[in-house]
Amino acid sequence: MTFVSTMRITVLTFILGLLAACGTPTGEKEPPLPMGDFLLGHNIVIADDAQAGPLSRKADPDDWEAALKEAINDRLGDYNGDHYFHIGTHVDAYVLAVPGVPMVATPKSVLIISVNVFDDRTGKRLTDKPKQLTVFERSEKSTFIIGSGIRNSKAVQMRNLSRNAARLIQRYLLENPEWFGLPPRVVREVDDPAAAASNN
Template sequence: MTAFRLIALTAATLALAACETRTGLDAPPAQLAQFKLGHVAVVSDKATKAPISRDATPEQWQLALSKAVRERFERIDGDTFYHLGVNVDGYALAPPGVPLLISPKSVLIVSVTLITDTEGGKVVNPKPQQLTVFETLSGDSVVGSGLTKTAEEQMANLSFNAALAIEDWLAKNPQFFDPNAAPKVEIPAAQVK
């Protein structure tokens, strides 16, 4: 193997390692010990699709994201119910047939609201938290997942990463679960389902 190929292979390996995210459903963060998932509401009817993207229906996003969020959060068995509102702001699902030099990556942008289970519900974060996630790189997606994965597989990958990003965001904000923290904003009863 030439020195150039060895350097290129090492650089590619390091780049993939740097892009690797925590995967699986390991033990939940200790900061979420009180959390118990109530309802998950996914809204996706106003999502912006990138100009170069496969199509996805609002129902497909609702199904994929609801499933991923439930799988991630139903393993946490705290004693206080919280609800999650997830809005799909935009997405790009890498299409097939694009030259390898371009090979776009899939991306998903969501906004998340945490709501208490108290009567009438209270919004914990008055300004929704916007999160941007990319597809997880793997050996078959490094050249662009549009060439190797279906739109449904891309959506499942992005939804998994979105649920992980939501968990990480909540774990970095333990004050959300502190009853003595700053007052929360009440939401009108008509908006709580």
């Protein structure tokens, strides 16, 4: 990981991480959003070269892949359109908050992923480059005062991050309604204060 990448993760984790305390619990079941003719095809997650940021617990790539695949399938796998779209997710970097970080009141977890979307009919990627998404943890337990690393285990943090990643992937898809035969702006935005997006 480069120095710039390390600093980016650090800043996202300890400054912007306060946003993660402001969302609704990840366990809440949300009503389905219209997705036009979307039908989830291949759901591929690669985490082999994921970089752990500073002050992070280490996670097995297989665990990241399993958690993200499950979350994406739970979020997008029930749509029954007639046009397959394949989603490829690459885990770029992460921080899984550790307990007892000195001088930090509320350590937070963060996940950085890159997403590619492929049209099954044409066999082509829908964008010239991947969409990079930065995801913050929202917790089913309050971590505003004591921090995610103290209240949540590594597995719980990964689950929360993966669910939020799936939510943000769906928001990215819905920012491009023409892909799914939807007119512009007919679907309410999947608004998530615990997540952010940036072009890579």
